[in-house]
Amino acid sequence: xxxxxxxxxxxxxxxxxxxxxxxxxxxxxxxxxxxxxxxxxxxxxxxxxxxxxxxxxxxxxxxxxxxxxxxxxxxxxxxxxxxxxxxxxxxxxxxxxxxxxxxxxxxxxxxxxxxxxxxxxxxxxxxxxxxxxxxxxxxxxxxxxxxxxxxxxxxxxxxxxxxxxxxxxxxxxxxxxxxxxxxxxxxxxxxxxxxxxxxxxxxxxxxxxxxxxxxxxxxxxxxxxxxxxxxxxxxxxxxxxxxxxxxxxxxxxxxxxxxxxxxxxxxxxxxxxxxxxxxxxxxxxxxxxxxxxxxxxxxxxxxxxxxxxxxxxxxxxxxxxxxxxxxxxxxxxxxxxxxxxxxxxxxxxxxxxxxxxxxxxxxxxxxxxxxxxxxxxxxxxxxxxxxxxxxxxxxxxxxxxxxxxxxxxxxxxxxxxxxxxxxxxxxxxxxxxxxxxxxxxxxx
Amino acid sequence: xxxxxxxxxxxxxxxxxxxxxxxxxxxxxxxxxxxxxxxxxxxxxxxxxxxxxxxxxxxxxxxxxxxxxxxxxxxxxxxxxxxxxxxxxxxxxxxxxxxxxxxxxxxxxxxxxxxxxxxxxxxxxxxxxxxxxxxxxxxxxxxxxxxxxxxxxxxxxxxxxxxxxxxxxxxxxxxxxxxxxxxxxxxxxxxxxxxxxxxxxxxxxxxxxxxxxxxxxxxxxxxxxxxxxxxxxxxxxxxxxxxxx
Numbered sequence: 264x265x266x267x268x269x270x271x272x273x274x275x276x277x278x279x280x281x282x283x284x285x286x287x288x289x290x291x292x293x294x295x296x297x298x299x300x301x302x303x304x305x306x307x308x309x310x311x312x313x314x315x316x317x318x319x320x321x322x323x324x325x326x327x328x329x330x331x332x333x334x335x336x337x338x339x340x341x342x343x344x345x346x347x348x349x350x351x352x353x354x355x356x357x358x359x360x361x362x363x364x365x366x367x368x369x370x371x372x373x374x375x376x377x378x379x380x381x382x383x384x385x386x387x388x389x390x391x392x393x394x395x396x397x398x399x400x401x402x403x404x405x406x407x408x409x410x411x412x413x414x415x416x417x418x419x420x421x422x423x424x425x426x427x428x429x430x431x432x433x434x435x436x437x438x439x440x441x442x443x444x445x446x447x448x449x450x451x452x453x454x455x456x457x458x459x460x461x462x463x464x465x466x467x468x469x470x471x472x473x474x475x476x477x478x479x480x481x482x483x484x485x486x487x488x489x490x491x492x493x494x495x496x497x498x499x500x501x502x503x504x505x506x507x508x509x510x511x512x513x514x515x516x517x518x519x520x521x522x523x524x525x526x527x528x529x530x531x532x533x534x535x536x537x538x539x540x541x542x543x544x545x546x547x548x549x550x551x552x553x554x555x556x557x558x559x560x561x562x563x564x565x566x567x568x569x570x571x572x573x574x575x576x577x578x579x580x581x582x583x584x585x586x587x588x589x590x591x592x593x594x595x596x597x598x599x600x601x602x603x604x605x606x607x608x609x610x611x612x613x614x615x616x617x618x619x620x621x622x623x624x625x626x627x628x629x630x631x632x633x634x635x636x637x638x639x640x641x642x643x644x645x646x647x648x649x650x651x652x653x654x655x656x657x658x659x660x661x662x663x664x665x666x667x668x669x670x671x672x673x674x675x676x677x678x679x680x681x682x683x684x685x686x687x688x689x690x691x692x693x694x695x696x697x698x699x700x701x702x703x704x705x706x707x
Numbered sequence: 708x709x710x711x712x713x714x715x716x717x718x719x720x721x722x723x724x725x726x727x728x729x730x731x732x733x734x735x736x737x738x739x740x741x742x743x744x745x746x747x748x749x750x751x752x753x754x755x756x757x758x759x760x761x762x763x764x765x766x767x768x769x770x771x772x773x774x775x776x777x778x779x780x781x782x783x784x785x786x787x788x789x790x791x792x793x794x795x796x797x798x799x800x801x802x803x804x805x806x807x808x809x810x811x812x813x814x815x816x817x818x819x820x821x822x823x824x825x826x827x828x829x830x831x832x833x834x835x836x837x838x839x840x841x842x843x844x845x846x847x848x849x850x851x852x853x854x855x856x857x858x859x860x861x862x863x864x865x866x867x868x869x870x871x872x873x874x875x876x877x878x879x880x881x882x883x884x885x886x887x888x889x890x891x892x893x894x895x896x897x898x899x900x901x902x903x904x905x906x907x908x909x910x911x912x913x914x915x916x917x918x919x920x921x922x923x924x925x926x927x928x929x930x931x932x933x934x935x936x937x938x939x940x941x942x943x944x945x946x947x948x949x950x951x952x
Contacts, residue, residue: 400836401855402836404834404855404857406768407768408768461721462721462726463718467718467774474718474749474751618837618838618853619943620838620897621724621853622724622853622855623724623897624727624898625727625897625901627724645942648934649939651931651935652931652932652935656731656734656901661931664931
């Protein structure tokens with residue numbers, strides 16, 4: 264039975280691969296043939312799982328690339344799905360017909376709500392939880408709900424890797440008897456004193472429910488916090504960004520390791536730090552990890568910035584229904600102080616479900632766009648009036664709100680009118696069409 | 708004229724962009740020449756219900772809601788009195804459950820609530836999320852919204868809406884919300900008033916008239932809001948399209 268299941272899984276994986284899709288199906292079918300298949304597979308000795316609302320794809324891919332470049336063999340579910348069956352598909356691709364794997368490491372990007380199914384099967388040694396933010400509320404409910412789901416999956420034999428700057432994540436540690444390693448960011452030139460965001464997931468102590476005090480913020484409720492009533496406070500991180508330069512995408516970890524990261528935005532620095540932390544905890548040479556990450560970052564194809572009619576275009580790829588990624592993009596825009604125009608839009612709110620929740624637009628602090636150096640704001644796509652209305656309530660002058668049904672119309676207008684740099688905050692379904700349209704006219 | 712809005716538990720009941728409702732009230736009142744103050748208040752603050760013209764509470768996580776309830780309960784008598792005296796309350800999402808008799812948790816434990824309305828809420832083992840299309844007797848247009856909740860109310864006696872599409876008070880229910888005097892409560896989350904400019908205008912007018920009956924209103928500028936509303940109806944509920952007012 265086991266051999267049949269593995270053979271079927273392997274062949275389906277090959278077919279799916281050729282057709283460029285089907286990362287879940289082979290694993291699902293193999294489990295139908297042999298429901299006990301998971302138990303019959305010998306997994307690599309080191310198993311790393313990365314979960315969280317955002318960043319898990321970037322972190323796992325960075326970890327995998329560095330490991331491979333450092334001579335390790337890795338199984339990694341990089342085919343687009345982060346459900347347990349997709350992880351099984353990746354294993355079936357590599358394992359022998361007896362179910363033996365010879366790779367050194369299994370790296371899994373796992374959907375938050377499926378950890379409770381996956382972890383009891385594969386028992387990860389390392390679990391990185393990047394963050395728990397507002398993300399697809401119609402599907403996820405809310406962050407406490409997601410927290411409870413992940414918490415069920417975590418056992419004391421797992422080594423947790425967490426962001427020390429995020430008070431919410433400490434909820435995982437209160438009764439965790441296993442090892443916890445923290446990464447974080449020291450106060451730097453981008454830190455700020457007064458909270459810039461209104462809708463925070465947690466602003467009260469998770470132990471005693473007293474309002475937390477912050478000496479500085481990095482973003483939303485991420486920063487240096489302390490409970491005025493009990494002993495709850497930010498822990499000193501084991502791995503800390505001690506210097507940060509967004510402009511040149513450079514940071515320094517623990518005053519020693521200078522690392523180049525792919526894009527000058529907060530989550531990118533944190534994701535890079537999370538990967539560095541995990542890799543360091545595997546006892547690999549830190550100097551070499553540093554070199555590998557920097558090399559990867561430099562070779563990464565950057566779609567994010569390109570010239571356009573004598574100006575620069577920045578494309579910030581967002582996930583709809585995730586106010587935190589949007590807020591980071593707004594903070595990025597705010598930190599770039601030159602005159603600019605903004606583009607906001609998407610093709611659909613969600614590709615997962617048919618209904619259109621708009622509440623998340625009000626979790627985002629569009630008020631940050633209320634700056635003298637921001638000129639026109641282009642609202643594009645099926646929800647253009649909803650975006651425009653949100654901007655109106657953020658206090659943006661209605662004269663500066665431009666409304667377009669399609670990207671074609673909006674980009675045509677930009678080609679005629681643009682006097683400034685353009686910052687496009689787009690859902691991933693608009694990124695490629697936007698870049699194509701913008702580049703099409705910039706040949707001359 | 709001065710109007711004070713109390714946005715209660717702004718930092719605990721802030722789950723689904725519901726501060727949009729407070730932004731909408733502020734904008735619409737100011738457009739009528741009203742001097743608006745928003746008081747952001749939470750569990751560390753002392754509440755003075757005499758000072759507020761309208762009280763707003765939005766949706767919170769199950770855990771935050773318990774924190775809020777402990778604080779709110781100390782004002783039970785005052786709140787009951789104010790509702791009877793026609794004070795304006797706008798309550799969205801699961802915050803409406805705080806005004807009922809009790810909430811039964813998933814484990815069967817019952818939490819006592821304000822007991823202003825006699826209904827009982829119950830937390831379910833599943834979450835409910837869907838668009839809402841609702842109808843009420845004081846507005847000409849349908850009300851658009853979204854619901855995302857883990858609990859239900861099955862014995863509410865004073866509903867606000869008839870449910871055309873969506874979850875309602877519980878799956879497949881025909882009624883939703885609570886309307887009693889100037890208490891407006893609904894499970895609808897997020898920017899209810901922004902998305903329904905007629906509701907916003909109705910509420911703002913009533914609120915102003917409660918202070919000065921013959922107030923001369925200026926034109927409301929809801930051009931963008933109306934376009935957003937009409938576009939949503941057009942793309943989602945063509946069969947329910949009405950002629951504009």
